[in-house]
Amino acid sequence: LGLSAINTYLGDNNADDYVRMVRTDLMGLVREDLIFDLGRHVDDSVHLFEEWGLPCWTKGDDGHNLDGAQSKAAGVSLRTGAKPVRSGRW
Template sequence: MAGTGATFEARYWGRDLKIVCVEKANIDRSGAVAQGLYAINCYMGMQWNENQPEDHVRYARNDLMGLVREDLGFDMARHVDSTVHMFDEW
């Protein structure tokens, strides 16, 4: 999700910019982005009150045995749903 996600976000926020995405794989059919796996695993479902950013931070803390920057995890988690929705429109 890193390369294509950054490209899509940059294009969304900078419509007047020329954005070039350089990836080592075929974006259409390789990796987790093509299958939507990362987005599905990270999707919060906040609009239905399924999960909140705090839940993701707790999951990451347990998964990484406490080695996590909780502030960064929280900030990322609060933007995941909107990014997934933008990818869905794409």
């Protein structure tokens, strides 16, 4: 999955969207069953990592990026519905 892992948090997207994005990114040379399975479970893992102290970047109310420390100080988290900062195509 390589660099596609950076964009693994699905949020409002679904696992099929993630499979499509990875397939396009890697020019079709993928195991869709493995990507789908990863996509189904990754959000729960990210929520746990965030709970354990991993600083996750989020979008602020004004649309600007908040780094992990700023998100934590503002009481914003992905688990409570904050939008993730995206570096990919979706």
